[in-house]
Amino acid sequence: MASNPNKCYLYAYEVYMTAGQAALKSASLGYSLLSIDSKEENDELIDIIINCKGPACGSAWIGLNYDNTSSTNSWIDGYPLSFTSINESSSYCNDGFEGKQYFLSWDGLWYNCPAKSYYGRVHGALYEYRTDCPKGWLQSTVDSTKCINTQTNKQSFFDASTETCGALSSNANVAQVFSADANHELLVTATAEAMKCDKFFIDLVYQNNQWQWFGGNGQNVTYFNWKQGYPANLTANPCVMLNIDDGTWTNEDCMQSGCFICEKSLAQIAN
Structure with a gap:
């Protein structure tokens, strides 16, 4: 998502979908019903459901549940409830369909009681796929065990490696490149910052008469992509x-x- 680079969404459109049908589709897709972390995400999703190409648009189930016993709301995916846009009025909740599941409406508000004419149905559901990388980091599509983070505050290589990357997350280092696919991924990632930087340090250094990964990892350097003359x-x-x-x-x-570009492995995320 543009508002959250660590999350991908899927809008499963249907003219009429109940909360139960949304849950069944979640199981078949292998994706959780979507949680919404910020107003920016909410606004982005409003545009999506309003501009769908179906005959009727403007609402979709999300992953927020209401617990009648404790009178609390929570996201199905377990993420904290840091932002809400719940309709606090009772005007929509007098038709017998008030339930445990919320949907996002075209007006940006979340309701747990669809209009009576829909018989508990809305126009589809929003699902999500989250990466395991923390906010601000992108999960590598070449090596899913790695997270990467582009830095445009220019520094010497050694400051970048020992200060900035390490300050972002312990045991992080400047990105290492083991294959043409990994090189292409870093190129695509870095190109987004082309207005600020035309080249980026990688972790490779020449020392002790050989090429080595400065951040270490015990692996030999076997891939190179030198410009002609270098x-x-x-x-x-x-x-x-x-x-x-x-x-x-x-x-x-x-x-x-x-x-x-900084990188770290998912095994180090908790550190």
């Missing part, structure tokens, strides 16, 4: 940058200020 003058330029014009690498001075 590497050159390794003594003065032992660090490596990814060029976003063509995805090739050039070796550069480690002390120059540059943009960079």
Whole structure:
């Protein structure tokens, strides 16, 4: 989603769908009914349900449940209820359909009681797929065990590696590139910042007469994507940058200020 890069949504449109049908579809899809974390997400979803291509639009089930026993609301996916847009009036709740499941309406409010004419049905449901990466990090599509984070505050390679990436999350380092697919993913990610940076440090350094991953991992460096004429003058330029014009690498001075991409493994997220 534009309002939350760590979440993908699916709008399953139907002219009439009950809360029970929405739950059954959730099980068949393998996706949870969607939770809404912010007003920005809510506004984005309003545009989606209003502009659907079906004969009737403007409402969709979401993953918010009401517990009659405790009189509390909670998201099905277990995420905290940090934002709400619940209709607090009783005008919609006099038709016998008040229930446990909420839907998002075209007016941006959430109701748990569809209009009587719909017999408890609304126009589909919203489902979600969340990555396991924390907010601000993107989950790699090449290696799903990794999260990546683009940084445009230019720094020397060593400051980027030991200060900024490490400050974002413990045990994070500048991104390492093991394949053409991984290189392409970083290129696409970095291109989004093309107005600010035309090249990005990666974790590769030349030391002890060989190419090594500065952040360590015990793996040998087997993939390279040098620009024609590189590497050159390794003594003065032992660090490596990814060029976003063509995805090739050039070796550069480690002390120059540059943009960079941080990465960390999901196993380290809790640290």
